[in-house]
Amino acid sequence: MATSFLVVAFGGGVLAGWATWERTTKATETSAASVHDPQEVKRELKACRRELAKLSRPRATPTAVPTAGEANDAGPESAAKVEALQKEVDACRVRETLVNAHVCGTMRDHITMLSVFLNHSGCVETGGVDEHMVNSFDKCAEFEDFPAHLDEDELDKEERHRIYESKNNRRLSSRESMVGWRDSILEDCRERLVPPEK
Structure with a gap:
């Protein structure tokens, strides 16, 4: 047995x-x-x-x-x-947090990317970039402080940079401000590229 x-x-x-x-x-x-x-x-x-x-x-x-x-x-x-x-x-x-840091830390780049897309599409087609830009702020939720489960000594220079950018974006931005940026970019694009109705 x-x-x-x-x-x-x-x-x-x-x-x-x-x-x-x-x-x-x-x-x-x-x-x-x-x-x-x-x-x-x-x-x-x-x-x-x-x-x-x-x-x-x-x-x-x-x-x-x-x-x-x-x-x-x-x-x-x-x-x-x-x-x-x-x-x-x-x-x-750790990998999930680093991905979130990459998204949250590059939110300002999303604003520029949205402007480029809109200006090349006649202010119509964005390929979902506008929603992605707004939703990017959700990835900032865990960056009120430096995430406790990360060992800063094990991160490379770019990863540390993204974490600190994410902390700044979490502190200085909000979902509402991202919506405001999106709307102002769209409005600016329409003022410059869409001919006024006669």
């Missing part, structure tokens, strides 16, 4: 380890490509949190009672998996 339990436990551990290695390898391969894709970051973060919650739930007691030595071996393995998943969740959270 104990031997059967050991075989099953060992096989399950190998499968779980392989799945974790495969997922971590894939995440590492795709992280550089998807760092500026907010939807991809959200999907990864949700997946990490789901898996961590699954491992954190109490498990049903197995029908075969393991010996004291087997129980001691299973405890550290489970704790190591939970710790590894927690690190993965933390890494996903």
